[in-house]
Structures are given as structure tokens and as C-alpha cells.
Amino acid sequence: MVITSPNMDYIPAYPVDRQVIETYTDGLWGAHEYSRLPQRLLPGRWHVACIPASASPPEVPSVLWLALRPDQDWRQDPGIGFNGLGYIFDETRAALEAAADYAIRRFDAMSAPANVRDYGKMLVLILRQVVDRMRHLPAAPSVSIAVAAHVQRVCLELAGLKTYIDIVAPRLASSEDYSMEVLPVVGTFVGDGTEAQSATRVGIPTWFLQPLTEDLPVWAVVDTRGPPSMMSQQTMDPPIFQRAQSLVGVSNLTGNWQESMLLRVSKHVAGSHLASLSVVEVPAVPEADPPPKRLRLHDEDAQATHPLEGSSRPRPPSESSTRLPAPASVAPQPSKSLCLSPFYQLPAAWEAALRAVSPVPLSVSSAVYFYPPPFLLDTISSLAPLADDCEHPQHARSDEKVHRYLHNLVRIRRFLRARIFDPSLSHEPLSISEWRAALWGDYQMKTHPPNAARSPSDLRRAQRRQDRRNAVSRLFARVAQLRSYRED
Numbered sequence: 001m002v003i004t005s006p007n008m009d010y011i012p013a014y015p016v017d018r019q020v021i022e023t024y025t026d027g028l029w030g031a032h033e034y035s036r037l038p039q040r041l042l043p044g045r046w047h048v049a050c051i052p053a054s055a056s057p058p059e060v061p062s063v064l065w066l067a068l069r070p071d072q073d074w075r076q077d078p079g080i081g082f083n084g085l086g087y088i089f090d091e092t093r094a095a096l097e098a099a100a101d102y103a104i105r106r107f108d109a110m111s112a113p114a115n116v117r118d119y120g121k122m123l124v125l126i127l128r129q130v131v132d133r134m135r136h137l138p139a140a141p142s143v144s145i146a147v148a149a150h151v152q153r154v155c156l157e158l159a160g161l162k163t164y165i166d167i168v169a170p171r172l173a174s175s176e177d178y179s180m181e182v183l184p185v186v187g188t189f190v191g192d193g194t195e196a197q198s199a200t201r202v203g204i205p206t207w208f209l210q211p212l213t214e215d216l217p218v219w220a221v222v223d224t225r226g227p228p229s230m231m232s233q234q235t236m237d238p239p240i241f242q243r244a245q246s247l248v249g250v251s252n253l254t255g256n257w258q259e260s261m262l263l264r265v266s267k268h269v270a271g272s273h274l275a276s277l278s279v280v281e282v283p284a285v286p287e288a289d290p291p292p293k294r295l296r297l298h299d300e301d302a303q304a305t306h307p308l309e310g311s312s313r314p315r316p317p318s319e320s321s322t323r324l325p326a327p328a329s330v331a332p333q334p335s336k337s338l339c340l341s342p343f344y345q346l347p348a349a350w351e352a353a354l355r356a357v358s359p360v361p362l363s364v365s366s367a368v369y370f371y372p373p374p375f376l377l378d379t380i381s382s383l384a385p386l387a388d389d390c391e392h393p394q395h396a397r398s399d400e401k402v403h404r405y406l407h408n409l410v411r412i413r414r415f416l417r418a419r420i421f422d423p424s425l426s427h428e429p430l431s432i433s434e435w436r437a438a439l440w441g442d443y444q445m446k447t448h449p450p451n452a453a454r455s456p457s458d459l460r461r462a463q464r465r466q467d468r469r470n471a472v473s474r475l476f477a478r479v480a481q482l483r484s485y486r487e488d
Contacts, residue, residue: 027149051160334375441485
């Protein structure tokens, strides 16, 4: 097979079909970056061949071809409170936002068939989400660069859609020959003679894959031109996008892989969704507690082996008999029962609904939370008096740790918000005990073994608690790079 071109004087590198398409440090996809380099023509993807090859302000600004680098176009935000997260430079980010806004307005003013319009609306939706992600959410350098590169990619695809509707589609519908009016677009590779003839006739740069025969006329032989030097050749380490069956990158699906890649990358760099919860099958909870089991004895077991003599002497009062009676009721557990807040009044309908299901039956697994549970913080510190403006002082609960919880929460809350929607951070929900450890702020690893004098079950339970506490310490000390809490 050879690659020939009827209207170009160079041969670009052919994007060989691969099982995995890798992401590079500039956020692009190397030889498979369809917004920069020609790709194989796919059904219904003529607009990809119509993506502009160079800038033409103001419609297609030069920032869409800017080679993004983590060391040049990204800065760390010191206001977040921990290291490693930041934003694209303000000037670059503002230019990308302006380019995205212009691309959206150009599409809104464009008249197109329904199928093209629907696909363009999907691109606009993706572009809005990616721009919001770039503007509002801090991220690691590799993620921020990938997000900015995706803004460039979608803007250029919208520009290609505009060129296709305004110029190429009318040429395809016409019978005239536009082969001498070659458009300044990226072009396409074709493997069919009919496609090669159509692409050449409408003025799209065309490279034709065909067998080498004696009848093939060749006017010049040229070397293959590689990707532009500004494109990075260093793969992302670790890669941003992974699948279970792929070691790195994103699997190159059969068929329309370009749209599949677009949607998958959009989901990873701009998808704002919580981590999935592992749903387990919970057995049915009985309405009433089962009666306590009593020890069953046979008649022969109930007979004593020696006579018992009763004593009529009165026993002296023991210490246990003089104890105060136990309280009639135990304070409800806030995680299982409704505990009214001293600071605000619940709506009547919501309070009635919570009372109807309170207390919640004991579940087979611990409840988990994406943010600190309110009942850990909705208490009164035992070190401070009750405020005079407290609306419902009768509902106040005292906690000797809440003052430290609140003080440390102010320090770590930026990280708690960032980790929820950032796929590059650990954003799994935490249990109540893990949130207590996080709010307490002691992020030193505990390596001492549990007390060996305990029973085996107690040892295993203590080891599990220590492992969970160490996992919280690793999250805040290594991922967020936060120090342990200090009162000063």
C-alpha cells in the first residue's frame, strides 16, 4: 500500500489503528489528535476533515493552537490550603473562554439539518461543561492541561462543523468541480476511490491509500511528515483515562472511535458526578425485635447434685442496692434518630417525615457520607457557654470535641470540596468514624500494634480501626499534603 495525494505536496503520518489511544502531557492524543492532524474518513464525520488547519481571527483565534505545558500555562493556587492543585493561567484561561463563547454564538446563528444540529448541541453542551470545569475547579497540572486542551478540541470541531455546513455540504450537493479551490483545513485519509474523488472535488486535502501497481502515476516521492514539533511526545504518567482492560490510555473502539473518544474524555475531564456507592443486598428488617432466647434444660440437668439449704438470715444491703436508679431513657443516637438542632427550625413536613422513620434500624453496613455529617458539628462546645441568640436552647447537645472539629474544618474544607468532583483525587465517601478522625486532625500514621492482652476478636477489631484511621491520615497527609492540626 502507498499513500498518494492529488492536491497536496506532502504526506502526513498515517494514524495507525491501535488498541489504546494515549494522552500526552499537552493534553492531545498524538497522531490520533483529529483536531490537529488528518484522520481516516469515517461515515458521517466529514466535518472532522473540515477543521481549520491554522488560525483565522476572530472566528478561529490562535489560542486554539497554543501548545499547553504544565510548567508554562499552569499555576498553583495557594488559597486552596494544600499543595498540588491550581488553575490555568488567567490570561490563557480568559482567551480560551472567549474562544468558546464565540464558537457557541457562531453555532447558534448557524442553520443546519436536524441531525447536524443535534450533534452540534451535544458539542456545545460538552464545551460549556469543560469551560466551567476549567474556570471553577482546581486540579493537578496534568488534569488542568487536559481540560484546557479539550476546550481547544471542541472549539475546533465546532469550527469544522461550521465550515462543513457553509462550504463543503453545498459543494457536495453541487456537480461543479472545486478541486482547484483547496480549503485550508486538516484534510483526511481515504481508502476508497469514490471517497477520494468526492473529497478532492470539493477541495478537501486528500491522501489516498491504494495498492502500488504499474499503472499508478507518480509525480514525486516525498518523505512522511511527522506531527508538528510543538506537539508533546511524552505520554501522561500516570495516564488520566483508563479502562479495566487497558493498561494505559483509552481503548480504541471499533467504528466511530472519534466520537467515542470525545464522549469518554469529556466524561473524565469534565464529568461532575459523585463516586458510585457499592449497593449491597440488605436483608429485610423485622418490625419487632425477636423474643430473647432462654436456656433450655432437660429435667435431669435441672436437678442439683447436692442439697441446697436455705438461710433465713437477712443479707446486709450491698453497694449495688443503694445505687441510684438508671435514667428512664437513653439519649438518641444522632446518626439513627431525629435530633433537632438548637440553631434552626426544621420545616414541619420534613420534621414529620423524619419522626416517622426514627429511629432507623441497624443496617448490615456502616453509613457513609461525602461531606462531614451535620450531627457531628450541630452541637454546643463544652468549652464555651451557650450563645444568647440560640433559637432552641432546649435541643442543645454538648460535645467536648466540636470546637476542634469546627476549627479544623475551616482549614480542610477547600480540600473536602475539591475531592468530591475531581477524579484525580480520592473521592470515596467516608464513614462516621473516618469523618471523626478527619475532623480531629491527627494525620500521623499509627504503627504500634494493638494491646496483645485482648481477645482475638478485639485485636482484629482494633486493627481494623487503626487501618481505617491510617487511611484517613494518608488521604489528608499525602494527597492533600496537610499537616496535623495544631491549636496555635
